[in-house]
Amino acid sequence: MMPALTIQRFWANWLVWMLMLLSAGLGALFVVALEHLTDARWSVPLRRTAERVSGLVVPGSVAALVALFSLKVLYPWARPEAVTMPLVMAKAGWLNIPFFIARTLVCVALWLLSWKVLAGGSLKQDESRALVWTLRLRRFSPFFLVVMGLTTLVVAFDWISSLEPEWYSDVIGVYLFSGMFLAGLSAVVLAVSHLIEKGRLPQVRFDHLYNLGAWMFAFTVFWSYIAFAQYLLMWYADLPEEVYWYQQRSHGPWRGLCLVLALAHFVIPFFALVPQDAKGDLKRLKRVAVLVLAAHFLDLYWLVFPVLGDRPLFSWPELSFACFFVGLAVLWVRRSMSQGADMPVGDPFLEEGLAFKL
Amino acid sequence: MTENIFGVVGLFEDPAALLKAVPLVQSKRLGKLEAYTPYPVHGLPGVLGLSRSPLGGMVLVMGALGTLTAFLFQWWMNSVDYPLVVGGKDPSSWQAFVPIMFEVTVLFAAFTAGLGMLLLLNRLPDLWHPFLLSKSCAEVTRDKFALSIEAESGSLDVAAAQAILRQAGALSVEVVAFPAPASKVSLNALLALSAAGALTCALAGAGMYGAVKLFPVLPPMSHMLVQPRLDAQQRGMRPPVAGTVARGRMPYLGALGNPLPRTKAVLELGRKVFSNNCLICHGPLANGTPILTAAYGAKPANLQAKKFLSYTDGEIYHAIMHGKNAMPALGLGFTEDERWAVVHYVRALQRAQHAQDTDLP
Numbered sequence: 003m004m005p006a007l008t009i010q011r012f013w014a015n016w017l018v019w020m021l022m023l024l025s026a027g028l029g030a031l032f033v034v035a036l037e038h039l040t041d042a043r044w045s046v047p048l049r050r051t052a053e054r055v056s057g058l059v060v061p062g063s064v065a066a067l068v069a070l071f072s073l074k075v076l077y078p079w080a081r082p083e084a085v086t087m088p089l090v091m092a093k094a095g096w097l098n099i100p101f102f103i104a105r106t107l108v109c110v111a112l113w114l115l116s117w118k119v120l121a122g123g124s125l126k127q128d129e130s131r132a133l134v135w136t137l138r139l140r141r142f143s144p145f146f147l148v149v150m151g152l153t154t155l156v157v158a159f160d161w162i163s164s165l166e167p168e169w170y171s172d173v174i175g176v177y178l179f180s181g182m183f184l185a186g187l188s189a190v191v192l193a194v195s196h197l198i199e200k201g202r203l204p205q206v207r208f209d210h211l212y213n214l215g216a217w218m219f220a221f222t223v224f225w226s227y228i229a230f231a232q233y234l235l236m237w238y239a240d241l242p243e244e245v246y247w248y249q250q251r252s253h254g255p256w257r258g259l260c261l262v263l264a265l266a267h268f269v270i271p272f273f274a275l276v277p278q279d280a281k282g283d284l285k286r287l288k289r290v291a292v293l294v295l296a297a298h299f300l301d302l303y304w305l306v307f308p309v310l311g312d313r314p315l316f317s318w319p320e321l322s323f324a325c326f327f328v329g330l331a332v333l334w335v336r337r338s339m340s341q342g343a344d345m346p347v348g349d350p351f352l353e354e355g356l357a358f359k360l
Numbered sequence: 361m362t363e364n365i366f367g368v369v370g371l372f373e374d375p376a377a378l379l380k381a382v383p384l385v386q387s388k389r390l391g392k393l394e395a396y397t398p399y400p401v402h403g404l405p406g407v408l409g410l411s412r413s414p415l416g417g418m419v420l421v422m423g424a425l426g427t428l429t430a431f432l433f434q435w436w437m438n439s440v441d442y443p444l445v446v447g448g449k450d451p452s453s454w455q456a457f458v459p460i461m462f463e464v465t466v467l468f469a470a471f472t473a474g475l476g477m478l479l480l481l482n483r484l485p486d487l488w489h490p491f492l493l494s495k496s497c498a499e500v501t502r503d504k505f506a507l508s509i510e511a512e513s514g515s516l517d518v519a520a521a522q523a524i525l526r527q528a529g530a531l532s533v534e535v536v537a538f539p540a541p542a543s544k545v546s547l548n549a550l551l552a553l554s555a556a557g558a559l560t561c562a563l564a565g566a567g568m569y570g571a572v573k574l575f576p577v578l579p580p581m582s583h584m585l586v587q588p589r590l591d592a593q594q595r596g597m598r599p600p601v602a603g604t605v606a607r608g609r610m611p612y613l614g615a616l617g618n619p620l621p622r623t624k625a626v627l628e629l630g631r632k633v634f635s636n637n638c639l640i641c642h643g644p645l646a647n648g649t650p651i652l653t654a655a656y657g658a659k660p661a662n663l664q665a666k667k668f669l670s671y672t673d674g675e676i677y678h679a680i681m682h683g684k685n686a687m688p689a690l691g692l693g694f695t696e697d698e699r700w701a702v703v704h705y706v707r708a709l710q711r712a713q714h715a716q717d718t719d720l721p
Contacts (some may be wrong), residue, residue, distance in 0.1 A: 062637065230458060237455050278416065360402055 013072035019327040020065035027058030028188015038143035047354025054122040127348035180225040188291035208282035215281030266297035366490035367510035368521035372529030379526035426468030630705025
């Protein structure tokens with residue numbers, strides 16, 4: 003194997019797993035912010051778990067900073083031959099290395115700030131029991147909504163779209179967001195089920211889990227809707243600079259991956275979660291969460307890896323990366339689980355949240 | 361007296377009181393229990409022991425049926441019955457079917473959910489339900505929650521029912537009778553309904569008139585090609601490559617003469633197409649004596665005239681394809697083979713009217 007490809011392959015793997023960490027972390031942080039935004043009661047007993055999972059934005063941010071070294075390896079616009087591509091030169095105002103680094107730094111700062119405020123504030127309330135924290139977090143959450151929206155868009159444009167800088171899609175940000183929220187929800191479901199099995203969340207019932215399941219169900223459909231809308235428009239318009247992207251991702255060996263993606267990201271989770279009782283069934287939710295996380299990985303793999311060549315690469319390097327990053331994420335969340343209370347004990351609405359009935 | 365009793369209704373302050381009262385009242389087994397509430401109360405179906413509604417299953421089945429209907433519908437129309445190539449895509453492209461499949465799934469599922477719940481399962485509208493005429497009903501439409509013990513097979517221990525509802529904490533207890541039979545729609549109600557209908561029509565008309573008067577009519581987009589978006593993109597969909605041949609339309613490249621052999625089958629095909637399309641104006645002998653003389657003002661050509669006898673096959677073909685004088689272009693309605701078959705048949709008709717000695721057997 004050529005050494006150049008090995009370096010590219012390393013960074014492609016790195017990129018996918020950096021996006022996985024950010025997906026789980028930011029998705030979980032979005033779950034936290036949603037509670038403050040919508041004045042929800044059902045999620046109060048689960049919020050601490052979501053806050054702990056959202057800690058994954060820290061290793062995700064570090065991975066993003068490290069990934070800045072991949073620019074010249076993975077991104078054609080960062081290499082000298084970009085001057086030969088007129089469409090890329092037209093985008094040079096956005097796609098240039100200093101601005102790219104600046105954007106990444108701003109994104110990382112905003113993520114860490116949001117995590118510090120939302121997760122840290124809740125921890126401080128545990129000690130002080132002051133009502134003022136509830137108000138502060140509630141006022142901060144709309145700001146995080148904007149941060150989440152804009153930074154997801156920037157990540158999608160910068161780290162994913164610009165792998166093939168001549169291609170563009172307006173909806174890729176929403177596409178990434180829907181997958182991130184699903185991944186965040188799934189990670190929260192797995193963490194919650196771990197705590198329930200250890201007997202650490204004794205008062206969490208069917209009614210609480212049902213809402214998590216309903217979110218997963220809804221966003222399974224949302225992801226499929228966005229994914230298909232993007233495909234349908236490009237397939238119909240058949241513009242050369244757009245359609246080649248799908249051409250290389252839906253032919254040859256990639257065709258099978260497309261089918262697996264459709265099954266694992268939509269058909270199976272959809273039908274697994276259709277029955278009313280399934281949405282609050284912990285065992286079923288856990289299986290669906292594992293499937294959805296795997297599907298989100300495949301989704302990112304399908305977005306990134308076709309730039310390396312016509313054939314999907316999946317072998318020891320990919321497995322090693324998977325082991326390393328899954329292990330890192332599990333250890334990271336487990337470590338935060340060993341500190342502090344399992345529920346936001348300082349939250350004035352915890353009682354109401356525990357008594358929540360559908 | 362008791363035959364006329366529908367049931368005994370107790371009113372409760374809030375959902376919690378209602379939920380608490382049900383088990384106590386249920387334990388006496390006086391009659392059928394039913395609850396009337398201003399909004400769906402969670403947990404009530406469980407306490408009342410109602411079985412799971414079949415609506416979810418019905419919606420799933422009908423939704424799947426909607427998907428299938430929309431798929432088969434489009435697939436049959438677009439790729440079997442009338443295949444049209446749009447934008448260079450295969451007529452049976454599944455991608456184009458998906459939005460309609462999604463819509464029809466939602467349509468079928470939503471209608472099943474709405475109508476199945478209202479008409480099939482709840483048997484609404486039920487305008488003469490005895491409860492509707494009770495005082496308690498008026499309270500339920502405001503902010504109270506009612507629990508009723510209803511007579512089963514015409515008998516109910518009214519006194520016991522009143523006692524148990526009071527014991528369960530009812531604010532008030534009412535005995536509800538069946539309404540007098542044959543309650544008719546009153547004349548006043550009919551008049552009010554007609555007046556309301558007339559008023560609605562008048563208001564709608566006045567509103568429409570005002571809207572058209574006040575706001576200028578927006579010109580509709582007359583043609584897809586003059587839309588601003590096309591210019592913004594500097595092109596529409598990709599034009600086909602030069603020399604592209606449409607599916608199923610192989611042209612007779614450079615054919616000047618009739619490419620079809622003069623066989624019986626070809627002449628029969630020509631006769632069929634001629635009779636169905638040409639005969640009505642040119643006449644059965646193609647001599648310009650039409651069937652539609654009186655109704656149709658124009659004078660169709662006499663194909664037996666000398667001018668047309670000297671036409672080449674190609675000239676006749678061209679007239680079919682592009683029309684001539686008042687004759688419209690008819691060619692696109694037929695296949696290439698059908699057009700050439702008609703040319704053969706017209707030649708045969710001409711020969712029949714101008715037979716030569718050599719034609720005798």
